[in-house]
Amino acid sequence: MSRRTRSRQEWEVCASTLARKTTNLIRRIVENLQVEPNPNKELIALSIGDPTTFGNLNPPEQVLQAVRDSIELNTSRGYAPSKGHYEARVAVAKYSAHQGNVHPDDVILSSGCSHAIEMVITALADCGQNVLIPRPGFSIYQTLAEGMGIVIKHYNLLPDEQWKVDLDDLESQIDDDTVAIVVINPSNPCGSVYDKDHLNEILDIASRNRVPIIADEIYEHFIFSGNKFTAISSLSQDVPVLTCGGLTKRFLVPGWRMGWVIIHDRNNILGKEIRQGLSNLSMKILGPNTLIQRALPAILEYTPQSFFDDVLLFIEDQAKLAFEELRHAPGLRPIMPQGAMYMMIEIKLSNFPEFSNEFEFIECMVSEQSVFCLPGTCFDYPNFMRIVLTIPEDKMREACQRIVLFCKEHVVFSEKRKDIEED
Amino acid sequence: MSRRTRSRQEWEVCASTLARKTTNLIRRIVENLQVEPNPNKELIALSIGDPTTFGNLNPPEQVLQAVRDSIELNTSRGYAPSKGHYEARVAVAKYSAHQGNVHPDDVILSSGCSHAIEMVITALADCGQNVLIPRPGFSIYQTLAEGMGIVIKHYNLLPDEQWKVDLDDLESQIDDDTVAIVVINPSNPCGSVYDKDHLNEILDIASRNRVPIIADEIYEHFIFSGNKFTAISSLSQDVPVLTCGGLTKRFLVPGWRMGWVIIHDRNNILGKEIRQGLSNLSMKILGPNTLIQRALPAILEYTPQSFFDDVLLFIEDQAKLAFEELRHAPGLRPIMPQGAMYMMIEIKLSNFPEFSNEFEFIECMVSEQSVFCLPGTCFDYPNFMRIVLTIPEDKMREACQRIVLFCKEHVVFSEKRKDIEED
């Protein structure tokens, strides 16, 4: 008794543009690699950005106790306001005082830092508008933006200047459709940490072009000795800064999905509109898990400094170890990081004529040495690879030695190559 | 040293269309109401859909224990695959066997049922396409769709036939841009539960018009005596059904944000495209909290039937109590629900000539009797109000008595009104 039937007579269900265009660059690349390890050597994955994978890094007892306590509260089960429980936002504001004057109303809790980034990008950008991200840079930005028709443009970092921003390039990328500049500091994948002067240079460009900044500071406080972390928001005079952070890395609980956006807007440029917009967007999934929200004040207050110091010391030691080892790998150039938990390594492909790109180098290294590094192309940066610094020391040493061996076996120096070419 | 400056010389930061158009109908309406309770009477909020608010309904000990155990696992802190840990998806598949033949690969975990709904809607619908939802119906669908430019169209439910679907109206709403029919069973706000015959009638329409179904079954198993719950997916021959569910209501943990999508697609109509699309979308926020994911197998397996029975008995008793009391409220027509945790009550405004709409009725009832019910307009259904059935019995009784009193004080019967009119 159909009153009308659709013109479509066959079943045909198509995915939306959003669903089709939402992709994960890292996964897409890794899935297409031939990574069959050498069966005689245990695989060492230097690719995994989850610091808890190897079992050597665990959250401190105080963090676990805070959640144990939270379970017993009958206020940890009901819906929270979609921006988060007030007490939790107070705690984040206090914890983030180094970023500038943070009020609980400036804080919106999110389901991990990824969700924080999603909210700020989609609050600012309409389809066709663009966001500038660093190259090399973490690929979640593409995952979150491109399906929405938001354009991701890149500005270059300078590997020879400890991955500082190429300021001219940054400014040249800004156009009338640019709604935000993303600054990832400390950086994934570079491990760079910017000093005040450099952050001020970036702010100057944002200010004279009237572009807000999205500060991805999920690695805040992961700073190796001799460097200092400065939140870009604390320096800003006029530029609105939306800072994205969370528990993920510093507290070693990525699976708990607890992140936040902090709105820094001294001159009230974002006004009601962006605040309201972020608040609207938070209503979509009604905030992060309330067990963790209720634990947040204790987590942020009672985690001892010694825990952070120990983790950081370990990572810095790993960085030094890897750097020392890999400096002796012919044909590679490791770039010593200043923070975070990664190191970028240049593969001088001219010294490895049998490989036409970094993928082939990496694939061959897995098949011979069972060591897997992430191709630089995952960060839009070919001819490099990224290693993580969070794996146990013995594995790190072993992995580096295998990398050195692999390079020695495959490197071809110019004279040698000349010989080959003359053959 | 600007290489180029934008044409924009003043700071002006606008929110995106998405951010502006993402709104919460309930909140918007409630914020605009004048709800100043009578200072001499304690406010009783019959409006709050969070069953944990009143403290009388708590998750069972087994659920809390499962999370306590999960905290101690060092696998409950790292990133999960974005569709969820395999073991958790196995548990959901097993728990959902009544829905049809569910394989773990058919399960995608989400951050609450809202997030499940967001993923299925945005996987199916492009800007300009439409999704059909019931009227009266829960407003999260507007919140999730309208900002994306996805159109929400309504089909009517029939209050005189226990809120069955007006099948003619449903079919007449389908057009070439319709990508899904949403069936909310049991229903928020109606409390209706559809039998097999009626679900088959809905499936027939979906089948001959080639429209997939989104089954919102967050209230599955909340079924009062004499009724039976059937998952619409279990009846479908050809129509693909995307079922959205979660722990939220049945386990009394809405704040934990644990939901799921289950893909039912016997004839493989959704194919790779929709599965891949959902999987892509799940990468945006990397799945729900892993503490709960790790606890999920124990939660779903060990929660005793007696817990569910007790909660359900309580809610059904409340429904009977409210129905009995409010049947005697002149000018009201409560409609006895068959499940879920709500009751809809018609306000016969012709008997309340001093109020020109249900808002005025509700506002006045708050100011005189300190009882607050949710206006039907929150569900696109004027002249009704919704009450929750989860508040403690003594409050429910008191609230109903006050409602009856309010009606007696304000009702005007036809003869009386005739008198007034003739004055």
Ligand SMILES: Cc1ncc(COP(=O)(O)O)c(C=O)c1O
């Ligand atoms: C630079 C950067 N931003 C954001 C994220 C996402 O963090 P989360 O896991 O809290 O979503 C990561 C995770 O690796 C990251 O490296």
Ligand SMILES: Cc1ncc(COP(=O)(O)O)c(C=O)c1O
């Ligand atoms: C019909 C319906 N669907 C979905 C939801 C959202 O559930 P969750 O809190 O798990 O996101 C609700 C919440 O009240 C609901 O009533």
